[in-house]
Amino acid sequence: MKAGLDNQQISSYLKDKAAHSAHAIKAQAHTTKEHAKSTVKNYMVAEDSTAPVGTSSNPSYQIYTVANAITFCRLILTFIFLVLFISRTNRILAFICYMIAAVTDFLDGQVARRTQTVSWLGKIMDPIMDRVLLATGVLGLVITEEIPVWIAVFVILRDTVMACGALILQRYQRRPLDVIYIGKIATACLMFGFCDALFGSPYVHGLGLYNLEFLPGINAQSVPLGMFFIYVGIVFSSVAAITYIMQGLKIMRSKH
Numbered sequence: 227m228k229a230g231l232d233n234q235q236i237s238s239y240l241k242d243k244a245a246h247s248a249h250a251i252k253a254q255a256h257t258t259k260e261h262a263k264s265t266v267k268n269y270m271v272a273e274d275s276t277a278p279v280g281t282s283s284n285p286s287y288q289i290y291t292v293a294n295a296i297t298f299c300r301l302i303l304t305f306i307f308l309v310l311f312i313s314r315t316n317r318i319l320a321f322i323c324y325m326i327a328a329v330t331d332f333l334d335g336q337v338a339r340r341t342q343t344v345s346w347l348g349k350i351m352d353p354i355m356d357r358v359l360l361a362t363g364v365l366g367l368v369i370t371e372e373i374p375v376w377i378a379v380f381v382i383l384r385d386t387v388m389a390c391g392a393l394i395l396q397r398y399q400r401r402p403l404d405v406i407y408i409g410k411i412a413t414a415c416l417m418f419g420f421c422d423a424l425f426g427s428p429y430v431h432g433l434g435l436y437n438l439e440f441l442p443g444i445n446a447q448s449v450p451l452g453m454f455f456i457y458v459g460i461v462f463s464s465v466a467a468i469t470y471i472m473q474g475l476k477i478m479r480s481k482h
Contacts, residue, residue: 278342285344293338294348296330300355303327304362311366311424320366321425327359328421357385363420372423373456374440380460381416384467395474398481403473409466415459422452430454 279286288294303323310320334352338344364381367373395403427450434446443449443457 281339281342281344285346285349287347288343288345289347291338291343291345291348292341293334293343294345294351296334296337297348297351297355300327300330300334301358303330304355304359308362308366312369314370317426321421324359324363324424325421328417331356331359357389360416360420361385363424367420367423372426373453374442376440377456377460384463388467388470391471391474395477398478403470406466406469408462408469412459412462412466415455415462419452419455419457419459422455423450425452426450 278284304327307320307323307327310316310323331352334348338348361382364373364378368375368378392403429448430443430451431448432443432446435444437445439445443453
């Protein structure tokens, strides 16, 4: 009888313990969910709540807009490009898809502003699609062995560091860092360089300065003209990244 009572006590204790654990897990999940909502809410704060909804200063929460549809089409075109390019099915068609996708980067923003349909989804997705487009072009060139792997690593690592830095900086100020002029030059050089490398023309003779296999064009190897723009873009991009990091650290120190 005593043993039976002990078993009942043990069973009751285990049930209470399980119920307590389940309640604790549920409470933790609720706290995490609320924190996530709070983070998103803090991010989605209009610069000017008195401005008309759908303007850059006061984006809407709409999803189904023409501008967002254009942004989504950019994603589809990006993947179509990658399949065509790495399969070597039709390089010209692949390049056309890539260029159309690149043009939509300008088009969706113009449509959103002119039709007053700027949305939070568009503001979040637009820079992501820019990175996806650039990374896909670089990936295609690496897979076809037309640029060295280290260039792809640099571009992806740079974007990762900048994205992480922007997230960290959100804790100290909501307004993102202003784009510096040298950063714009870097982006322009990289985009032109990668587009020309994707097109594969015109080819120019290598400079023959150093006999290093991982620096095509700097060695004697003939390369698309865009390769030299890529090198210039990497230099400017490195300077811009260092500048952004220093600005971010200065803001963080000033908030302590």
